[in-house]
Structure formats: C-alpha cells, structure tokens
Amino acid sequence: MITDPPRPPPPAYLSALQPPTASLANLTSSSSSSASASASASASASASASASASASASASASASASGGGGGGGDASTSAGVGDGEEGGGARLWPPPLEPLTVGCSLPGDGQAQGDKAAGPDAEAAAGTDPAIPPPEPRCLQEVCARVILRNISVHNCCELLELAQGVEGPAFAPIAAACLRYAVNSFETLVGLRDEATLRGCLGPDVYDSLAAALEERRAYLASLKAGLGRVRERQAPPAEAAAPRQETSVAGNPVCYPLAALAPGLVWPADVDGGCREQWLCSADWETAFGLHAPGLSYAAFAALPAWRRSKLKQAAGLF
Structure with a gap:
C-alpha cells in the first residue's frame, strides 16, 4: 500500500496564529475509557442473565462505570484545554507576540535574552543602562516601520x-x-x-x-x-628681436637655436619647438647659463644619458620644465 510521506511540522509563528483546538490525545483517551466501560457493562449483563436482581445491579454498575469514565475523559480534556502552557497541544488565544517578533526580528533590534544575562560588565562595555531595557516592538506595525526606516x-x-x-x-x-x-x-x-x-x-x-x-x-x-585650477601663469613676452631664432647650431644639433628668454615657461613658444624638450634648442652659451649653476660642466650628451627623473629635476631648476 502506498502511503504519503510524513509532513514537516509548521513554523512556530504559524502554529501560534491558529485558534485553540482540543487535544487529540485527550479525545482518544476519553473514547477508550468510555469503550472499556461499555464493554465491562455488557460482560456483566450477560453473566447475570439468570437473576434479575443481579442483572439490574450489573446494569447500574456499568452505568456508573460508564459515567465515571466519561467524566474522567472530560476532566482530562478540560485540563488539557484550560491550561494554555502545560497541556499537550493546547494554545493561547490570542497568540503571544514573541513568535512574531522572533520570526520578523531584524539585526540590531534590541538584545537577545542571552545577551541580557551577560552581566553588568558587558552592559557597561556596551554603553547601555541596565535599568532601562531596550525597546521591543509592541505590534506588527512597529516591525514594519523599522524595516522601512532601514531601506x-x-x-x-x-x-x-x-x-x-x-x-x-x-x-x-x-x-x-x-x-x-x-x-x-x-x-x-x-x-x-x-x-x-x-x-x-x-x-x-x-x-x-x-x-x-x-x-x-x-x-x-x-x-x-x-x-x-591648471591655468598657466602668463608672462610678458620678450621683444621680437630678443626672441628671434639664431642661425646657429644648438646643443642637440638643430640647425637653429632660440634664446633662453624665448623658451621660458608661460609663453607661446615657436611652432617648431616641443614644449617638453625646449633645452634642445639652446645654444652653448645659454646652455651654460641655464644648467651651469646646478650641474657645472654638464654637457648635453651627458644630460641625455641621465635617468628621466634626474633630467626633470635639472630642467625644473633651470626653468625649462
């Protein structure tokens, strides 16, 4: 015969919402006691069929036994239903709020019972007053309000x-x-x-x-x-004759060179001059004027062999960075 697999029990907060019902175990015990009392009454009646007095006594005894069994079942049922906490299967109505708060609890909403019993040292470390318990939600509306505030x-x-x-x-x-x-x-x-x-x-x-x-x-x-931010400081441009190119080979081998005043920062440099390599357009005299104070005796070939960070430092000191 194929039977259905056992179903898991419902969650605690769903069971708490159901109305109270009589215990099935109590109803079963009541029915069994009544059935046993009736069976004993039938046996007594059949055994005393010869004497009418004994038959009536057996009938009265069976009736009393039947009433006592039924009363015992009702007492057990009433005891199981009346006690909302100790009876098997009995529930309080209306249901308490604790199962709802446990099912809808949020991280940080008050403290757990184990945390409350940690002692005064833990409460002092947490900065809470042990005389004032943390507020708990009083209804489902407050639980929903806390969820909304956090989202x-x-x-x-x-x-x-x-x-x-x-x-x-x-x-x-x-x-x-x-x-x-x-x-x-x-x-x-x-x-x-x-x-x-x-x-x-x-x-x-x-x-x-x-x-x-x-x-x-x-x-x-x-x-x-x-x-x-990032605006280049403008300087007064030198006279045209002072910034004119010279027909002289530069230190980098270019056919012309420019005076140092025409290559200063903050000016509009000539069209054929790269702003990051302005030192290549200096003549030998201007080269010595710009770099001689910071690196005496440094030639352009030795300057080109230096690391990039060192060249940047020298150009910054010479005003050509």
Missing part, C-alpha cells in the same frame, strides 16, 4: 515621504522625518532622477526653492575653482 534610498524616499505625510499614526512620523532628511541630504542626486514638479510637490515649495538656490551657488563655486 530608505533615493529611489523611494519621495514616495515614502508622500505616503507618511498623508497618514496619521505614531509610526509614520519617524518615517516622514527620516525621508525628508534623506531627500535634503541627497537633493543633488534627486535632481537628476526626478523632475521639478515631483520634488516640489514632495518637499514643498519653500524647501525646494532653498535647496535649489544652494545647489546653484555650490555649482557656481565649483565652476570657478575648476576654471582657476
């Missing part, structure tokens, strides 16, 4: 703020305050995600106007900083 983001703060402002209740005031604070702190991000009408209706005209003005002021300040 506020730029994608739902406007909708949650509008919902919390339109509903009256002690659990909705903290949600409205948290959503408003989040929207104010993330206003620059919300401007890129929501349109002006949605933000104005969610935050209110006064709050939106003040936040928009502060954002424009901040953007203008950042734009001014970016415009000033």
